[in-house]
Amino acid sequence: MSFKRTNLLLNIVNMLIALLFITPLLWMVVSSLKPENQIFADLSSIKSLIPINLTFDNYIDAFNRIPMMKYLSNSLFYVSIISISGLVVNSICGYALAKLEFKGKDVTLTVIIALLIVPFESILMPLYFIVNSLHWVDTWLAMIVPFVANCFSIFMFRQFFMDIPNEILESASIDGSTAMRSFASIVVPLSGPVFATVFILDFISHWGDFMWPILVTTGESMRNVQLGIQTFFTLPPIYYGQIMATLTFTTIPIIILFLFLQKYYVQGITSSGIKG
Amino acid sequence: MEATRVVQPKSETVSLGRQKRRERLVGYSFITPATLLLLLFLILPFVLAISFGFTKFNLLRPDKIQFIGLENYKTLFQDSLFYKSLWNTLYFTAIVVPVQCTVALILALLINNKLKLRNIYRIAYFSPVVTSMTVISILWISLYNPNEGLINSALNFLGISNQPFLRSASQAMNSIIFMSVWQAAGYQMMIFLAGLQGIPKDLYEASAIDGANKFKQLRYITIPSLYNVIVFVVTITTIQAVKLFIQPYIMTNGGPENSTRTLALLIYQQGFQFRNAGYASAISVVFFVLVVLISFSIKRFFKDR
Numbered sequence: 001m002s003f004k005r006t007n008l009l010l011n012i013v014n015m016l017i018a019l020l021f022i023t024p025l026l027w028m029v030v031s032s033l034k035p036e037n038q039i040f041a042d043l044s045s046i047k048s049l050i051p052i053n054l055t056f057d058n059y060i061d062a063f064n065r066i067p068m069m070k071y072l073s074n075s076l077f078y079v080s081i082i083s084i085s086g087l088v089v090n091s092i093c094g095y096a097l098a099k100l101e102f103k104g105k106d107v108t109l110t111v112i113i114a115l116l117i118v119p120f121e122s123i124l125m126p127l128y129f130i131v132n133s134l135h136w137v138d139t140w141l142a143m144i145v146p147f148v149a150n151c152f153s154i155f156m157f158r159q160f161f162m163d164i165p166n167e168i169l170e171s172a173s174i175d176g177s178t179a180m181r182s183f184a185s186i187v188v189p190l191s192g193p194v195f196a197t198v199f200i201l202d203f204i205s206h207w208g209d210f211m212w213p214i215l216v217t218t219g220e221s222m223r224n225v226q227l228g229i230q231t232f233f234t235l236p237p238i239y240y241g242q243i244m245a246t247l248t249f250t251t252i253p254i255i256i257l258f259l260f261l262q263k264y265y266v267q268g269i270t271s272s273g274i275k276g
Numbered sequence: 277m278e279a280t281r282v283v284q285p286k287s288e289t290v291s292l293g294r295q296k297r298r299e300r301l302v303g304y305s306f307i308t309p310a311t312l313l314l315l316l317f318l319i320l321p322f323v324l325a326i327s328f329g330f331t332k333f334n335l336l337r338p339d340k341i342q343f344i345g346l347e348n349y350k351t352l353f354q355d356s357l358f359y360k361s362l363w364n365t366l367y368f369t370a371i372v373v374p375v376q377c378t379v380a381l382i383l384a385l386l387i388n389n390k391l392k393l394r395n396i397y398r399i400a401y402f403s404p405v406v407t408s409m410t411v412i413s414i415l416w417i418s419l420y421n422p423n424e425g426l427i428n429s430a431l432n433f434l435g436i437s438n439q440p441f442l443r444s445a446s447q448a449m450n451s452i453i454f455m456s457v458w459q460a461a462g463y464q465m466m467i468f469l470a471g472l473q474g475i476p477k478d479l480y481e482a483s484a485i486d487g488a489n490k491f492k493q494l495r496y497i498t499i500p501s502l503y504n505v506i507v508f509v510v511t512i513t514t515i516q517a518v519k520l521f522i523q524p525y526i527m528t529n530g531g532p533e534n535s536t537r538t539l540a541l542l543i544y545q546q547g548f549q550f551r552n553a554g555y556a557s558a559i560s561v562v563f564f565v566l567v568v569l570i571s572f573s574i575k576r577f578f579k580d581r
Contacts, residue, residue, distance in 0.1 A: 018400035093310035102303030126324035149313035270470035
């Protein structure tokens with residue numbers, strides 16, 4: 001009896017807080033599907049969270065005013081390249097630090113862990129200076145290359161590879177297969193989860209890129225979604241419905257990715273906490 | 277038989293030596309791409325940031341660079357805007373860290389059970405985390421609208437008059453704090469939840485037999501068992517909080533009356549809007565020292581207990 005009552009109470013508390021948590025996002029999605037005047041008419045009642053008079057006009061009108069599809073494909077393009085090439089570069093580095101013997105290994109590992117603390121904001125200025133000296137401003141190189149190697153990813157890979165038993169790897173080197181091939185044919189197939197985790201952590205973090213693209217992209221041709229919606233937000237005339245449409249549209253790819261890789265994303269967050 | 281037995285170990289050491297050398301080569305080739313990239317795009321910028329701090333130059337005219345010694349730091353420590361930004365950054369951190377970690381722990385405790393709808397609640401609490409900060413900031417500008425915003429409508433419903441939120445120097449930072457806690461608490465909740473699930477169940481069962489109530493269990497079992505997780509969560513939340521940038525950049529541009537100007541925003545504005553690359557680098561160095569100091573004091577603080 002008391003157990004049931006506790007559960008009921010827990011459910012009620014959870015439901016209230018959950019409602020509070022999703023209200024902003026719910027309002028965003030619902031408003032994106034409503035005519036502009038309806039949004040304001042409904043504002044002071046619960047109707048503001050219920051889709052009435054559904055319409056896609058906001059999406060159509062917003063897409064006529066700015067090239068949202070272009071921004072979306074820009075983001076998908078460069079974020080995918082960072083994340084995928086990051087998998088290659090960081091995984092082999094993490095593997096060497098976990099399983100191979102060479103001089104300077106401990107120093108390398110220590111430096112990589114120490115670098116985790118350097119905030120991006122504190123190197124922003126000189127990083128721009130370097131990228132500018134390389135004449136990379138307004139090219140994809142500026143958006144991608146500085147972010148491929150990632151200390152946190154290397155660390156995650158290393159932690160995972162440490163747990164792979166040495167016997168499996170030794171049998172491979174006796175077979176005489178080259179190191180790269182044995183890495184690809186033995187280690188990678190065993191390590192699906194860590195690859196998925198690093199990929200989604202990297203993807204979601206770069207999907208939100210904002211500070212850096214402001215600096216290295218000047219025109220519209222390379223603008224990413226985050227800059228795109230921010231520009232649209234400051235572009236009169238301001239219609240809430242259209243703004244909410246662009247916000248919702250920007251969030252959809254991440255929601256889809258999250259639904260597919262949810263397990264690995266959560267694992268990434270939590271394993272860093274338990275191990276680190 | 278005897279002969280081969282003698283020979284074999286010898287040939288084995290030879291091939292072992294060769295294998296070791298090979299392994300070393302492979303090791304270097306595997307770490308080369310990542311270390312080269314880190315050298316060029318993380319370590320070099322870091323060294324440059326320190327050197328630029330002693331110079332005066334326009335970012336776009338690096339040929340006209342001037343060495344000015346400690347001049348930037350002298351200016352910095354007399355710049356009232358720097359102190360204001362430092363204060364704002366510390367204020368944001370000092371409020372967000374305890375509030376967000378507590379909210380996250382409460383959320384984790386609320387769903388660390390066998391409720392059927394547990395996963396739905398979890399996704400609800402986590403959904404703001406996957407949404408990008410840019411989207412969140414723009415969305416909340418609309419929610420915080422002083423005349424026709426959802427939050428003011430809700431307040432009116434409760435009999436409270438319209439609040440200016442982001443338009444007021446006294447409310448802007450707190451409004452950003454409220455939003456930031458809402459956005460990120462789900463992240464820390466996930467870490468706490470994993471920690472909670474690692475606590476052995478029999479600890480609770482034994483204490484229940486001893487007559488401990490839920491609050492006593494929380495105080496004497498849950499919190500002590502989560503100690504390392506709490507240290508970790510506090511550390512990452514703090515480092516995240518000190519970097520506050522996107523929210524004030526989009527929502528207030530540091531205003532009103534510099535009430536939301538943070539160190540990260542100051543670096544950005546000095547460097548890229550006013551093009552004082554040297555001065556901005558000096559602020560970056562101070563910012564880095566601050567991050568390191570804070571991380572170490574958290575470590576110290578928890579070690580002493």
